[in-house]
Amino acid sequence: MNEAASAPAPRTPAPGGGEAILEIDNVFKHFGGIRAVNGASFSVPKGSITALIGPNGAGKTTLFNIVTGFYRPDSGAILYEGESIFGKHPYAIARRGMVRTFQITKALSAMPVIDNMMLAAPHQPGESLVGLLAKRRANSRREEEVAERAQELLDTFNLTKKQDDYAGTLSGGQRKLLELARALMAEPRTVLLDEPMAGINPTLGRRLLDHMHDLRDNKDVTFVFIEHDMEVVMNHSDEVVVMAQGETIVKGLPEDVRADQRVIDAYLGGGGSRDEPGPEARVERPDRSDRGGGGGVTEEEA
Amino acid sequence: MDAVLLGVSFDFLTAWGFWIGVGVLAGIYGIFTLGLQLNVGFTGILNFGQAGFMAIGAYSAVILVVDVGIPFFLALPLSMLITVIVGLLIGLPAVRLRADYLAIATIAFSEVIRITVQNARGLTGGNQGTISLELDNGRFFNETWQDISRWMTDNLFDPIGLSGNEFLNLPLLVVVWGVLIILTFALARLVRSPWGRVLRAVREDEDAARALGKNAFFYKLQSLSIAALLGGIAGWFLVLAQGSVSQEAFEPIWTFIGYAILVLGGLASFPGVLFGSFIFWAIYEGLRAMELPLSSDKDAALRFVFVGLILILLMAFRPQGAMGKKEEMVLGE
Numbered sequence: 001m002n003e004a005a006s007a008p009a010p011r012t013p014a015p016g017g018g019e020a021i022l023e024i025d026n027v028f029k030h031f032g033g034i035r036a037v038n039g040a041s042f043s044v045p046k047g048s049i050t051a052l053i054g055p056n057g058a059g060k061t062t063l064f065n066i067v068t069g070f071y072r073p074d075s076g077a078i079l080y081e082g083e084s085i086f087g088k089h090p091y092a093i094a095r096r097g098m099v100r101t102f103q104i105t106k107a108l109s110a111m112p113v114i115d116n117m118m119l120a121a122p123h124q125p126g127e128s129l130v131g132l133l134a135k136r137r138a139n140s141r142r143e144e145e146v147a148e149r150a151q152e153l154l155d156t157f158n159l160t161k162k163q164d165d166y167a168g169t170l171s172g173g174q175r176k177l178l179e180l181a182r183a184l185m186a187e188p189r190t191v192l193l194d195e196p197m198a199g200i201n202p203t204l205g206r207r208l209l210d211h212m213h214d215l216r217d218n219k220d221v222t223f224v225f226i227e228h229d230m231e232v233v234m235n236h237s238d239e240v241v242v243m244a245q246g247e248t249i250v251k252g253l254p255e256d257v258r259a260d261q262r263v264i265d266a267y268l269g270g271g272g273s274r275d276e277p278g279p280e281a282r283v284e285r286p287d288r289s290d291r292g293g294g295g296g297v298t299e300e301e302a
Numbered sequence: 303m304d305a306v307l308l309g310v311s312f313d314f315l316t317a318w319g320f321w322i323g324v325g326v327l328a329g330i331y332g333i334f335t336l337g338l339q340l341n342v343g344f345t346g347i348l349n350f351g352q353a354g355f356m357a358i359g360a361y362s363a364v365i366l367v368v369d370v371g372i373p374f375f376l377a378l379p380l381s382m383l384i385t386v387i388v389g390l391l392i393g394l395p396a397v398r399l400r401a402d403y404l405a406i407a408t409i410a411f412s413e414v415i416r417i418t419v420q421n422a423r424g425l426t427g428g429n430q431g432t433i434s435l436e437l438d439n440g441r442f443f444n445e446t447w448q449d450i451s452r453w454m455t456d457n458l459f460d461p462i463g464l465s466g467n468e469f470l471n472l473p474l475l476v477v478v479w480g481v482l483i484i485l486t487f488a489l490a491r492l493v494r495s496p497w498g499r500v501l502r503a504v505r506e507d508e509d510a511a512r513a514l515g516k517n518a519f520f521y522k523l524q525s526l527s528i529a530a531l532l533g534g535i536a537g538w539f540l541v542l543a544q545g546s547v548s549q550e551a552f553e554p555i556w557t558f559i560g561y562a563i564l565v566l567g568g569l570a571s572f573p574g575v576l577f578g579s580f581i582f583w584a585i586y587e588g589l590r591a592m593e594l595p596l597s598s599d600k601d602a603a604l605r606f607v608f609v610g611l612i613l614i615l616l617m618a619f620r621p622q623g624a625m626g627k628k629e630e631m632v633l634g635e
Contacts, residue, residue, distance in 0.1 A: 068513065094515035106510035108503055110630045119499050120514045126496035127516075129524065139496065166629045186514055 018045030020079075021190055021222050022067070022098070027076030029059075029066055029246075036062040037073070038246030044190075044239075047220040049212060051233040051254075054243035055267055060226045061103055063243070064192055068100045069093045080190070095122065097189035101196065103226075107175040107182075109168030113159060116167050116178060117150035118143070120185035146185075153181040156211060158204060173200045180208060184215070193225040197232055209236050234258060242266060319468040322475050324587045325580075326543050329478030332579035334536035335560045336485055336572060337529030342561075343569040343626075344493050345525040346505035347397060348405035352533045352560055354412030357419055357552035359385045359534020360541050364432045364443045365425065374446035378538060382531055389530025390523065397522040409554055420549040431548030432541065447474075447542050471543070478539050482576065485532065490572045501525060502630075565613055568626020577624050585609060 020043035029037040037059045044050045052060050065071040067078060069090035078086050085093050094100075099120075108116050124146065125131030126139035154160045157177040162170060167178060176199055183191055197205050209232070215221040227233050233240060233254065240257040242250040244266035250257055257263055334356060341349040362384040366377035396407045419426045427435035436442045454473035455465055464472055492498050500521055503511040508518040541547050559582070567578025589605040596604065622628040 070509065070512075089517070090509070090512035091515050091517045094513055099515070100513050102509075102513070106507050106513070108506045108510055110506050111499075111502055115499055115502070118496075119503050119511075119516075122515060124496045127500055129497060132492075132495050132497050143496065168629060182514070 018048060020044060021046040021081055022224070023077070023079040024063070024067065025077040025079075027063070027066060027078065028074045029062060029071060030074060035246050037066060040076075040243065040246065040248045042241045042248050042251050044222060044224055046222055047216055048238040049216055049223045049225070049236060051237035051240045052224060052226045052243065053228070053230075053233055053240060058243040058266075059246040060243050061194055062246075064100060064194055064226065067093075068098065068192060094186065097187070098192065099183045099186045099188040099190075100192040101176075101179045101183050101194055103194040103198075105172070105175040105179045107167040107170060107178045109166060111167060112164055113154070113167050113170070113178060114147070114150055114163040116182050117154065117163075117185050118146050120182045121146040121149065122187055150185060153184055157181045157207070173204065176200050177204060177208065184211075188221065190222040190224070193223065195226055195228065197227060197229050205232075212236070317468075319470070320587075322469065322471045324583050325475045326471055326478055326539075327587070328579045328583040329475065329482045330536050330539045330543060331556075331560060331563060331583070332482045332576055333478070333485060333532055333539065334556075335563045335567075335575045335579060336482075336489055337532035337536075338557075338560045338564050339567075339569075339572055339575050340489060340493075340501075340525055340532070341529045342564060343571070343630075344498065344505055345501050345522055346401070347522055347525060348401050349408050349526060349529055350405045350554070350557055351392065351408030351410075351412035352529065353552040353554060353556040354408070354415040355385055355389060355530040355533030356537040356540065356556070357412075357415050357549075358388050358530070359537030360547050360551075361419060361426055361432070361537075362534070363538050364435065364541055364547075367443045368432070368436050368439050368441045369425070371441065374443075381538070382534060385530050385534030385537075386527050389527035392530075393523040393526040397519060397526060409557070412552070412554060412557065416549050416552045419552070427546075427548070429548060431546045433546035436546065444542050444545065474539070474542060478543075481535070481539075485535075486572045486576060493572075562609060562613060565623055566616065568623025570627050570630040571623075571625040574623060574625030581624070582609065585612065 022044040024043070025041050027037055027040045028035070040059065040063055052063070054060050062071065066073045067085075069085070069088050069092065072087050076086070077084065080093070080096060080098055085096070085098075108119070111119070121142075124139070124142050125135040126143065132139060151160070151163070154163055157180070159170075159174060159178060159181065162174065167175065170178060176196065180193065180196060183193075196208060200208065212223055213236070216223060225237075235254075237254055239251065240254050241248055242257060242260075242263050249262050249266060250260050252260070334352060337355070338349060338352055341347045359381055363377050363381035366372045366380055367374055370377075372380065392408070392411050396404055396411070399407055420429060422428070427433065432443065451473040454476070455469070459465055459469060459472055493501060500511060500516045503514075503516065504518045504521050511518050511521075537547075540551060544551070563575065563578040563582045565578070566581055567574030567576070586605055586609055589608055592601070592604075594601060594604070616623065622631055
């Protein structure tokens, strides 16, 4: 079923010159009779900010779920840093340095904000029972480092005052920020953000974008984000990938994508009026029993 | 001097032997429920098979001592190992299931164990219980314990006047509660550790934990195995308290009693388990003081009705239980 994934593929230079950190090649995923992802292919250059856009039902979130291991694709190849991650578990993919946020935030409400943050830190020996007993000093040293890093990030995202509160008491926008800050705690090399700007006030949104640019410029972190705010997409991404009906139809620089007739058609439904949704604006209702790596991601919009 | 007032005898209030017995039961089912607290309160997995793990602990220890002839203190760690292995074997397929299916799978496991115990007469003594096994082999599981118990009475309790028939079970009470308190402290520390932090994340949202690189399945498996171990330890003490056990002690109702203790004491609190177990057994056994013109089985059923009433009132006025945290009530959301 997945011949392409097992074959080692050479690292392909991404358009724009940078080395590709994430390569998605001809990925298919269907739920019952609905082809949610229908041959999606694109690569993401290392240290870039790539926007993934498309009308509702285009398959964007489904593709995120596939790339991060929450859904198992039917076929295709997914390479991360040159190695196949096809069918790998979500936790294994996260450990490789690719973390994500969710469209519907998954702030852990029954845990304090600081615990949400500290949870995400990798390399904590105290997370195993053996490490907890045998490496007590290393464990407490790591806890101190992690707590310090968590404070810095909470400060960046204006959440310091809330650090001891249960995350359930945060507003929708604050939860979004917490989820992003938590993803950054995981020391990622690649971050996948699903509609990061939704529900955040403009000031904090600006701060989030600044932080994203800062991490890209100074730490070579790669970002892929799904976003509906075209102003953000056009001004803050290096490349834009457009999906429609489960396929990646266009990839290129923001200004090129904006002018592309195929993109206009995809959004407006093949030259239809602005008031009419396109014929391809399908609503995906994935079968929850088909959860690939065992995950169950609520998918309101793909 | 019987003080009978409105059909209630208060003699029991000063009956030391009675209260020590209640305390032993509260301690045993406290250890039993610590496992449920770890599973339900901190991992979000509905383990309805705790009585099955208790049976594994009890029977494996008895069989090792009585049938195989292994010394008591070697049999205990071996029986711990057996219980943990059984926990892992059950957990491997079961923790992959969604919460409600996991509940069904664990209760089925518990019943498979009980019915096997009932029918494997040669190995377990069948319906007659472990006593028939002991009589057949001429070896008794609690011989070593009796020696320790006598030593404790002679050296610790007799000098302060706590000896005689009424205080026969005092050493067991002290040991059971000692173990319960140590385990409570250890578990409370464990859930505050980075390991416990992952567990609490899994409790609320496995996908969030997975997306941060945590293997939720492995943590749930560990949680179930530790609960199995605690159930097994409770099983040993049950044999010591009762002298022998049979399959009735591992009917599903005993798991539900564990849940009643859990709800009384409150979710996500280990000290709550101690409190809940004490309150449950004090009420349940204390209600024996009622002298109603009913047959004994109806009287016993009525005591459960009272416990049920208390649980309903608790749910209405304090759903988080005595010591539970409202903010950490995750199950069922």
